[in-house]
Amino acid sequence: MHSTHQHSEGCFRHLFEELEDAVVKFELVDGEPIIVHPNSAFVDVFGYDSETVIGEPLNELIVPATRREEAAQFDQRTQDGESNAAIVKRMTDEGERKFVYRGIPYKDRYGFAIYSDITDELQRERHLEVLHRVLRHNLRNDLTVVLGMATDIIESTDEEHTRRAAQKIKQKASDLSQLSDEANTIEKVLGETVTVGPVELKPLVNDVIADCNARFESASITTEVPAGLCVSANDKLQIVVRSLLDNAIRHNDTSNPQATVTATELDSTVELEVVDNGPGIPKAEQRLITGDQEITPLNHGSGLGLWLVKWIVDAYGGHLDIETSKSDGSIVRIRLTQE
Incomplete structure (x- = not known):
């Protein structure tokens, strides 16, 4: 039984250290999370030496001053035995970054905080969102012009070859307009809770x-x-x-x-x-x-x-x-x- 316990504890320590996400074990002292042990990723992400942060208040090290009240609410939930999950801002040695935060209570007054850095992913999503919006807007405006001009040509020309060409242009522009509308609808649909x-x-x-x-x-x-x-x-x-x-x-x-x-x-x-x-x-x-x-x-x-x-x-x-x-x-x- 003792051997099994040692093996499980060894597996946990290995997992704790090898996780790519920043993880810190803390103890709640008067409602304040005090660092007990950070993993290697925590040291790399937040830029603190593992030995010097032990015994330090976690919130003072990484929580921006404008987010202290939010952090205190998370700490209260941990003290009440409840888990936390949120997207939060935290201070690192590279400045403020965004994380998926998960807080897990452990025993009476301990807990684990896990931080997954999503700053770059969110920034890419934002860039793509702006790009798509501009492209759709410009595409819609330009296609409206193309459709209008193709219609004018169809109605004004007496040449059969020119009329057929204008009709083909109008059809292709209409198809592109439909594709743009469908893309816009898909973006809205996929972003909604069903x-x-x-x-x-x-x-x-x-x-x-x-x-x-x-x-x-x-x-x-x-x-x-x-x-x-x-x-x-x-x-x-x-x-x-x-x-x-x-x-x-x-x-x-x-x-x-x-x-x-x-x-x-x-x-x-x-x-x-x-x-x-x-x-x-x-x-x-x-x-x-x-x-x-x-x-x-x-x-x-x-x-x-x-x-x-x-x-x-x-x-x-x-x-x-x-x-x-x-x-x-x-x-x-x-x-x-x-x-």
């Missing part, structure tokens, strides 16, 4: 079809959705249905684009199916979306609409399936929990 509840399918599908009919005048969209049928979802389900129908009609190269939306009860789930008479979704793209093929620099799909559908359905705990029908159109099925 809360689900009962959503009735019939009125939602009817609203989306009305919108699509207004945008695609040549399309024929039918629906077979029973009244009162509800699934576990939220308002983002409308985005799913709109993306599926938009994909079915926008990329349909027939003279009479058609799509049908049906909903079927299957035990405790509901299967929502969108069928079209278009060219079909390429097999490689189907495998990418459903996860049967890895994303690579050469294999990444051509749009974001189906990715958006996939990620929302996954957040609902649902399932997405894509196949090509015998008539070469696409069949997209999503299965959701019935409410």
Whole structure:
């Protein structure tokens, strides 16, 4: 028994010292965390000698003056036997940096503080956020100009070759505009906490079809959705249905684009199916979306609409399936929990 205890203690010490995150063991003395033992990473990150910090108040060494009240609240939770987790600012020998902080109480008056430096990651995320925002804004403005000028050319030219070229420019600009909108929607959707509840399918599908009919005048969209049928979802389900129908009609190269939306009860789930008479979704793209093929620099799909559908359905705990029908159109099925 004694040998087992020694072995466990040895394993803990090894783990404590080898962790890449800064970890410090402390003792609460009159509510103040006093350093008992820092690991090597703590010494490297905060720039203090391991021998000189032992016995020193932890907060005085690394907590900025403006964050002392917050730190005191963490200490009180530790004293009450509760764990802490937060993103905090702490002083290092390189200046103030941001950390994921986790505080773990141990025995009566001891605890461990773990600090994972995320300053560089947050800065990269901020830079990318600004870059994406500027790119989307400029792209949207420039595409509006391109679309307007292409429309003017189509309406004013008598040359068939010029008209066809302008129509192609307009179509490509419209596709880019759609891609930009989808990217913006994805950013918003992925940044939200998912809360689900009962959503009735019939009125939602009817609203989306009305919108699509207004945008695609040549399309024929039918629906077979029973009244009162509800699934576990939220308002983002409308985005799913709109993306599926938009994909079915926008990329349909027939003279009479058609799509049908049906909903079927299957035990405790509901299967929502969108069928079209278009060219079909390429097999490689189907495998990418459903996860049967890895994303690579050469294999990444051509749009974001189906990715958006996939990620929302996954957040609902649902399932997405894509196949090509015998008539070469696409069949997209999503299965959701019935409410």
